[in-house]
Amino acid sequence: MTAGAGVGEPRNSRTGDLARRLVRSEALPLAFAAAWVGAVAVVEPAVLTRRNLENVGLAALPLLLAAVGQLFVLVVGGIDLSTAAVAGAASVAAGLVMREVPNAAVGVGAVLAVGLGVGLFHGLAVAGLRMPAFLVTLATSSAVAGGAVWATRSQKLAGLPEGFLSLGWQGDLFGVRSSVWVAAAVVVVAHLVLARTVFGRQLYAVGLNAATARVSGVPVGRRIAAAFAVSGVCAAVAGLMLAARQKAAAADLWRADVLLDVLGAAVIGGASLRGGRGTVLGVVVGVAVIALIGNTLTLLDLDSWHVTMAKGGLIFLAAGLDILRTRGDRR
Amino acid sequence: MRDLLTLPAVWVLAAVAAVFAALSPQFLTAGNLINVLIQSSAVGIVATGMTFVLLTAGIDLSVGSVMFLGAAVCGVLVGGGWPWWAGAVAMLAVGPACGLLHGLAITRLGLTPFVVTLSSLFVIRGLGLWVSRTRAMNLPDDFRQLATERVLGVPVPVWLFGVVLLASQWVVGRTRFGRHVLAVGHDAAAARKAGLDVGGVLVRVYLICGACAALGGLVALAQLSAVSPTFGRDREFDAIAAAVLGGASLFGGRGNVLPGVLVGAVTIQTVYNGLNLIDADPYSYPVITGGVVFLAVLADSLRNRLRGGRP
Amino acid sequence: MTPRVELRDVGKQFAGVWVLRGVTLTVPPGAVLGLVGENGAGKSTLMNVLAGVHRPDAGTIRVDGADYAPRSPAEAAAAGIALVHQELNLFPNLSVGENLFLDRLPTKGAVPLRRVDRPRLRADAEEALAVVGLAVDPGRPVSGLSPGERQLVEVAKGLAAGARVLILDEPTTSLTRPEADRLFALVRQVRAAGKSVVYISHNLPDVLGLCDAVAVLRDGALVAHGPAGEFTEDRLITLMVGRQLDQVYPQRATGPTAEPLLELDRLTRPGAAPVSLTVHRGEVVGVAGLMGAGRTELARAVFGLDPVTAGDVRLGGELLAALTPAARIRKGLAFLTEDRRGDGLLMDAALTDEVSLAALPRHGPWLRPGRLRQAVAAAAIRVNLSQGRLDERTARTLSGGNQQKAVLAKWLLAGPRVLILDEPTRGVDVGARAEIYRTINELVKAGLGVLLISSEVEELLGMRDRILVMAGGAVRAEFRRPEFDREAILRAALAGRAA
CATH class of the missing domain: 3.40.50.300 (P-loop containing nucleotide triphosphate hydrolases)
Known part of the structure; x- marks a missing residue:
């Protein structure tokens, strides 16, 4: 029993190994989506025009930000239902302060403060007071969204400063829109943090088993709080983008059920609601899949309920894929 | 009785009631309290079904969509000349059918409840939109009577809520199935080893949840007597909040119907009702209810902490 | 005399690997068989096969002379085979009585109102607990019992199910010494009542002290089987590992410092x-x-x-x-x-x-x-x-x-x-x-x-x-x-x- 007591040879043949890797990789959902888009393009060539693809990509940027933020919370085994509420409230806060001080920096400061504040509050309640994330974020989303509606009497706040609009959406830097730069920066930083830092490793450990992580010297509470803070900030920045895009701040920039797109994208991309799983690359793929399917169905001139059902079907398929993935691990 | 006092939501409810009683003389009248119960009944019935699912450590995010699909089917049938009661029966059939599909997807395919019901939230709402052609429908007055009719002085919705609560309490506490639900919720693998039909328990639990969603939907529908494309939206969150306020754990094996769900559902409605009575700014409602839910959850987590034990 | 349990050439494979090969073994009525082997030697697989958790891929099993091929733990229990798992299979959120009879709670009343017959459950539970000499209220939740009491409840559960064969998998891991001694006394009592016990443990002195016969598994195969008197602790270890261990506790050349x-x-x-x-x-x-x-x-x-x-x-x-x-x-x-x-x-x-x-x-x-x-x-x-x-x-x-x-x-x-x-x-x-x-x-x-x-x-x-x-x-x-x-x-x- 000295050697070969288990940590031994790969159990499967090489082809089995390859298949398993394919199933586990993020490429599979993307391949599905590409095949689907290709099929639709036969009927409706407008799908594959550069203009359309650009539009899809741009429209998906806020969702991408929110989903990347949500990924951090899912990795530590939590869930953040407050995405839409925080996005709306952050834009409203910025709109209100910029009425007094019409300065983009002040507006951005307000956006970040709301995101960070709500996120840290969630973190404190979940990590410090051991409250269930589902309910905490549900309660704060009601309060935060309600507060934003209250403060604006459900009116849109138009007349945002030019600098704010340019920073959040339209502005041009080296021929690329500012919103693309912001999203790219968030994605790259998030990927590096999760994949290449001690901090990121510790987040996964917390999600896999918080008790083990604690014994092994991971400051569990602080990691959970940080994950919620990241999620709050990402949702707030998504709100900034949405407001800049429609040139007005409002409490209802997003309907609450955008959360289902966010969770759907994360799950399609390989994140697990049980924690400890998921990559930024996967989330990018998940968002792309959701955005492409929605766009193609709209172009095919189908009713909204087709889009709704297709999203449901996709999440179901992604979950089936997740089962295949975990089966490989837990035989 | 001891259960009642150890439930933190009870204290939160008592505090909320005391505040409103002090602010408004109408609050503590019999008529108003009945009103609170009527308003709580739809979400309360859905939350009762949800409690069964939560007891098994599952979740059903699709209940709002089930309410809508049922209402859409009912609206189309009644609009097409069917009698109101036939529409109601059809609506009630939709719920268990959806629940059965959830149960089978979870037990046969091995998918997690969260994901199954998240995807069916979309699919079922999509079906409802298709059935209703995305139009709003008004229902005949017969339907409205279902909500306003009184039997022995008690309105029908309150009767339905009461019967559902008592029956569910009895099922959980006194039947073999109810005890098996608790066992499965504590540890499904151990329940399987103990020779229990875990799959059967889970399928039945989702069936019950679907049935309660449809019945709760029927009660809500009768009160509105109209089907709009947003009917039932976000009700899943209300139902889960009510069940959890009532002491159910999202991790299974813990929870109760009476007094739990009753207290949970009534607490939220009491806040709405009281704010309405004192003429509060309607914009303040979500902020205050959010705060009350937060306090109740906080109280629960503090209690668990005081009871000791490492998490 | 017909053996209580008779395994003939039993084998089991997972993903093409035989984890159990050609196991032929008998347990007479009124006997305690000790089953030892390293982790991964196939003990748990063998017991899971017996208890209906896994189905064998080769060989046959007979219980009291009759063919036995359970398709589920429930069928095994019905045939009189009860497995007491290492991780106890009790539900702390249910009462002792409910745990004892969980898969067959007594009911009364006609179908829509059929409910658990609580007085009968209590009476049955008290009877079952008396057999193992445990004096706890059957209405108490299991969460309030000590590990030793829980172990006894598990045994009571198996016996109440009418077990002819009781399989105990590492039962003493979480017990104090007095609790373990109490369990051993119970095992002897069960044996005296003509039932058979399979006792799995890493604690070799316990096995030698308690069992009538010992079987040693190594790499999925039976390497020794005989009366307990034929074995010593050292010999068992040698058989289990398949080579002479220098010593289980190696000598240390250095001593402590004063620092x-x-x-x-x-x-x-x-x-x-x-x-x-x-x-x-x-x-x-x-x-x-x-x-x-x-x-x-x-x-x-x-x-x-x-x-x-x-x-x-x-x-x-x-x-x-x-x-x-x-x-x-x-x-x-x-x-x-x-x-x-x-x-x-x-x-x-x-x-x-x-x-x-x-x-x-x-x-x-x-x-x-x-x-x-x-x-x-x-x-x-x-x-x-x-x-x-x-x-x-x-x-x-x-x-x-x-x-x-x-x-x-x-x-x-x-x-x-x-x-x-x-x-x-x-x-x-x-x-x-x-x-x-x-x-x-x-x-x-x-x-x-x-x-x-x-x-x-x-x-x-x-x-x-x-x-x-x-x-x-x-x-x-x-x-x-x-x-x-x-x-x-x-x-x-x-x-x-x-x-």
């Missing part, structure tokens, strides 16, 4: 007496005691996991102020917990990630995966965890022994000066056990201090330089090398309980 490394000065947990103790460089200090003596709690407090109300912890003379595991690890403490699955391992992480977890802060903030992988491989070699694909395997797929080695590797990688080991060989087979002892000796030789908490007095006697006995949260006695005495240790442990 104090870990010092507890009147360390006080809420509601417990202050504890002072010292571990020197190169010393193994054993901590004996019964379940609930406060040993694990003390270790958790030292490691910064649980609060203390007063007192100091010093490491190498330096006062440890910050009360978090992270800070203590940085200073050189390591803590192998008693609950591997609960808080020892990340069961579903790649082994590279699991083993590097405690040492991560020393490799940050930016990770260099190549360097980390090398460090992990080196630590794996030190504990003799055979490497290869460490970045693909998860702990869940390892045997108990290899899991424990992975935890040990994790702590070695963190570079500790003092190692606190809480039940390091629980559920670990003999081979891996010897390797863990060897690793401990190497560490001690290199100047580490070890605080070894164990419920096995043999282990403490084999590994110790000194033994402390804890009871009721306080240190009651200390034994130095020449004066070790099993009886005195046990007496000290029990004394605190009475106090």
Whole structure:
């Protein structure tokens, strides 16, 4: 029993190994989506025009930000239902302060403060007071969204400063829109943090088993709080983008059920609601899949309920894929 | 009785009631309290079904969509000349059918409840939109009577809520199935080893949840007597909040119907009702209810902490 | 006489690998068969086949002369085979009575109103509990019972189901000695009633003392089977491992130094007496005691996991102020917990990630995966965890022994000066056990201090330089090398309980 007591040879043949890797990789959902888009393009060539693809990509940027933020919370085994509420409230806060001080920096400061504040509050309640994330974020989303509606009497706040609009959406830097730069920066930083830092490793450990992580010297509470803070900030920045895009701040920039797109994208991309799983690359793929399917169905001139059902079907398929993935691990 | 006092939501409810009683003389009248119960009944019935699912450590995010699909089917049938009661029966059939599909997807395919019901939230709402052609429908007055009719002085919705609560309490506490639900919720693998039909328990639990969603939907529908494309939206969150306020754990094996769900559902409605009575700014409602839910959850987590034990 | 259970050429394969081959074995009525073997030798698979959890891929089983091929645990139970699992299968949120009869709760009433017949359940439960001599109220929730009481409830459950064959899988792991003795008396009583018992355990003296016959499994095959009198502990070990073990407890060439490394000065947990103790460089200090003596709690407090109300912890003379595991690890403490699955391992992480977890802060903030992988491989070699694909395997797929080695590797990688080991060989087979002892000796030789908490007095006697006995949260006695005495240790442990 000295050697070969288990940590031994790969159990499967090489082809089995390859298949398993394919199933586990993020490429599979993307391949599905590409095949689907290709099929639709036969009927409706407008799908594959550069203009359309650009539009899809741009429209998906806020969702991408929110989903990347949500990924951090899912990795530590939590869930953040407050995405839409925080996005709306952050834009409203910025709109209100910029009425007094019409300065983009002040507006951005307000956006970040709301995101960070709500996120840290969630973190404190979940990590410090051991409250269930589902309910905490549900309660704060009601309060935060309600507060934003209250403060604006459900009116849109138009007349945002030019600098704010340019920073959040339209502005041009080296021929690329500012919103693309912001999203790219968030994605790259998030990927590096999760994949290449001690901090990121510790987040996964917390999600896999918080008790083990604690014994092994991971400051569990602080990691959970940080994950919620990241999620709050990402949702707030998504709100900034949405407001800049429609040139007005409002409490209802997003309907609450955008959360289902966010969770759907994360799950399609390989994140697990049980924690400890998921990559930024996967989330990018998940968002792309959701955005492409929605766009193609709209172009095919189908009713909204087709889009709704297709999203449901996709999440179901992604979950089936997740089962295949975990089966490989837990035989 | 001891259960009642150890439930933190009870204290939160008592505090909320005391505040409103002090602010408004109408609050503590019999008529108003009945009103609170009527308003709580739809979400309360859905939350009762949800409690069964939560007891098994599952979740059903699709209940709002089930309410809508049922209402859409009912609206189309009644609009097409069917009698109101036939529409109601059809609506009630939709719920268990959806629940059965959830149960089978979870037990046969091995998918997690969260994901199954998240995807069916979309699919079922999509079906409802298709059935209703995305139009709003008004229902005949017969339907409205279902909500306003009184039997022995008690309105029908309150009767339905009461019967559902008592029956569910009895099922959980006194039947073999109810005890098996608790066992499965504590540890499904151990329940399987103990020779229990875990799959059967889970399928039945989702069936019950679907049935309660449809019945709760029927009660809500009768009160509105109209089907709009947003009917039932976000009700899943209300139902889960009510069940959890009532002491159910999202991790299974813990929870109760009476007094739990009753207290949970009534607490939220009491806040709405009281704010309405004192003429509060309607914009303040979500902020205050959010705060009350937060306090109740906080109280629960503090209690668990005081009871000791490492998490 | 027809054998109670007769296995003929039974085999079982998983994914093309035969984990059980050609097992032919009989158990007569009114006999206790001891089943021993290393972890992974096939004991659990064999029992799961008998209990209807798995179906055999080869061979036949007969029970009392009749063909027996259960398709589920329920069918096995109906045929009179009851398996008492190592992880007890009780539901703490249900009552004792409900647990006893969970799969066949008595009911009354017509169909829509059919309900549990509580008076009958109570009467049946009282009867079942009387058989095992347990006087608890059947209406009490199981969450309020001690581990020993739960074990007896499990046995009562099997017997109440009309079991003709009772399979006990590692039943004494979480029992105190008196509780274990009570269980043995019950087993003898069951035997006297003509029922058969299969007793699986790593505790060989228990097996030899209790069983009529012993069967030894190795690598899925039966290597010996005969009356218990034909075996000695040494012979069993040799058979189990398939080679002569030098010794289970290897000799240590070095002795302790006089240099104090870990010092507890009147360390006080809420509601417990202050504890002072010292571990020197190169010393193994054993901590004996019964379940609930406060040993694990003390270790958790030292490691910064649980609060203390007063007192100091010093490491190498330096006062440890910050009360978090992270800070203590940085200073050189390591803590192998008693609950591997609960808080020892990340069961579903790649082994590279699991083993590097405690040492991560020393490799940050930016990770260099190549360097980390090398460090992990080196630590794996030190504990003799055979490497290869460490970045693909998860702990869940390892045997108990290899899991424990992975935890040990994790702590070695963190570079500790003092190692606190809480039940390091629980559920670990003999081979891996010897390797863990060897690793401990190497560490001690290199100047580490070890605080070894164990419920096995043999282990403490084999590994110790000194033994402390804890009871009721306080240190009651200390034994130095020449004066070790099993009886005195046990007496000290029990004394605190009475106090």
